[in-house]
Amino acid sequence: MTMERKYKVAVVGATGAVGTELLRLLEERNFPLKELRLFASDRSKGKQLSFKGRDLPVESLEGARFEGVEIALFSAGAARSLEFAPKATAAGAIVIDNSSAYRNDPDVPLVVPEINSDAIQGYLKKGIIANPNCTTAVMLMGLYPLHRKARVRRMIVTSFQAASGAGAAAMEELRQQSERVLRGEEAEPKIFPHPIAFNLIPHIDQFLETGYTQEEMKLLWETRKILGDPEIEVNATTVRVPVFRAHSVSVHAEFEKKITVAEARALLLKAPGVRLWDDPSKKEYPMPILASDREECYVGRIRQDLFNPKALNLWVVGDQLLKGAALNAVQIAEKLIEGYLQ
Numbered sequence: 547m548t549m550e551r552k553y554k555v556a557v558v559g560a561t562g563a564v565g566t567e568l569l570r571l572l573e574e575r576n577f578p579l580k581e582l583r584l585f586a587s588d589r590s591k592g593k594q595l596s597f598k599g600r601d602l603p604v605e606s607l608e609g610a611r612f613e614g615v616e617i618a619l620f621s622a623g624a625a626r627s628l629e630f631a632p633k634a635t636a637a638g639a640i641v642i643d644n645s646s647a648y649r650n651d652p653d654v655p656l657v658v659p660e661i662n663s664d665a666i667q668g669y670l671k672k673g674i675i676a677n678p679n680c681t682t683a684v685m686l687m688g689l690y691p692l693h694r695k696a697r698v699r700r701m702i703v704t705s706f707q708a709a710s711g712a713g714a715a716a717m718e719e720l721r722q723q724s725e726r727v728l729r730g731e732e733a734e735p736k737i738f739p740h741p742i743a744f745n746l747i748p749h750i751d752q753f754l755e756t757g758y759t760q761e762e763m764k765l766l767w768e769t770r771k772i773l774g775d776p777e778i779e780v781n782a783t784t785v786r787v788p789v790f791r792a793h794s795v796s797v798h799a800e801f802e803k804k805i806t807v808a809e810a811r812a813l814l815l816k817a818p819g820v821r822l823w824d825d826p827s828k829k830e831y832p833m834p835i836l837a838s839d840r841e842e843c844y845v846g847r848i849r850q851d852l853f854n855p856k857a858l859n860l861w862v863v864g865d866q867l868l869k870g871a872a873l874n875a876v877q878i879a880e881k882l883i884e885g886y887l888q
């Protein structure tokens with residue numbers, strides 16, 4: 547009988563929207579844990595979080611030492627990752643980072659396990675593996691099966707991003723603002739630049755000189771890195787919408803080769819982590835309320851371009867707290883263990 551090796555794991559940002567999902571997934575998937583340490587800001591010091599029926603203390607990240615930690619899952623924002631991920635790797639941990647801090651670093655792999663799990667071995671360079679931007683991960687889950695067959699060359703993308711994409715406090719802002727507006731009171735924006743209740747905000751992350759936002763550019767930069775093709779073109783418009791959970795993406799994709807709707811559907815039916823949900827006659831198409839709390843990314847509304855036989859339009863929806871963050875990170879950790887750490 548072989549004894550399964552177990553690992554000492556740290557979750558940094560354990561009290562946040564992504565951290566909460568990380569804990570739930572580590573428990574649900576019976577991750578091989580020897581010990582679990584939880585970190586957050588000073589504000590959370592002394593809090594206890596429940597894990598497998600036990601209360602675990604939250605430690606302050608300030609002054610944290612990572613001795614003995616083998617895998618550190620970071621979800622406390624880019625500034626914390628830049629400061630503390632090197633401390634964790636210096637102590638011998640492999641960091642899987644949910645923030646944008648290392649995604650464009652050529653010495654850090656950017657991984658969606660269903661697409662480029664071989665890239666994981668790049669962790670050997672810096673001890674860090676980056677998790678993609680949530681919208682990029684959801685979009686590529688729907689696109690990759692088609693890309694493998696017909697090679698995507700150019701995309702025009704519009705995202706409809708849930709409030710929880712900006713964290714737990716942003717989700718609360720949507721809830722409180724909605725209640726205020728329904729009471730006839732004014733909605734006060736704190737996290738978002740404008741009221742989010744009963745509104746759409748075509749502005750996520752900072753504006754760059756080109757007029758695009760950083761979030762829109764992530765869809766280009768990260769698509770190129772994950773698919774390993776520096777020539778793919780992506781023009782994106784990213785929009786915050788008053789939805790609690792799950793991002794939706796409208797994609798117009800032009801391919802090198804002709805691809806039909808029937809071919810696309812057949813490919814998506816077999817794709818791991820993807821659920822084809824595309825029967826307009828039964829009013830079946832992906833929606834955030836369908837994809838929330840679900841691990842699969844849903845794809846539907848697949849249509850041939852009216853003028854170009856090499857182009858398709860599709861609609862992809864996925865729970866960005868899961869495939870766009872926590873689930874993808876845990877899947878990377880599982881692949882890392884399976885392929886490199888046993």
Ligand SMILES: NC(=O)c1ccc[n+]([C@@H]2O[C@H](COP(=O)([O-])OP(=O)(O)OC[C@H]3O[C@@H](n4cnc5c(N)ncnc54)[C@H](OP(=O)(O)O)[C@@H]3O)[C@@H](O)[C@H]2O)c1
Pocket residue numbers: 558559560561562563564565585586587588589590591607608620621622623624626644645646678679680710711712713714715866867870871
């Ligand atoms: N939300 C998403 O859908 C999503 C998707 C992909 C990637 N991400 C990335 O994942 C990261 C976390 O996002 P989130 O949505 O979970 O945000 P969140 O709900 O705001 O949670 C942030 C977490 O970071 C901790 N934190 C904040 N400041 C800290 C500090 N100075 N020192 C130590 N810990 C600190 C918070 O601890 P306290 O509770 O103590 O303040 C909390 O645990 C971000 O980098 C984000 O870009 C998020």
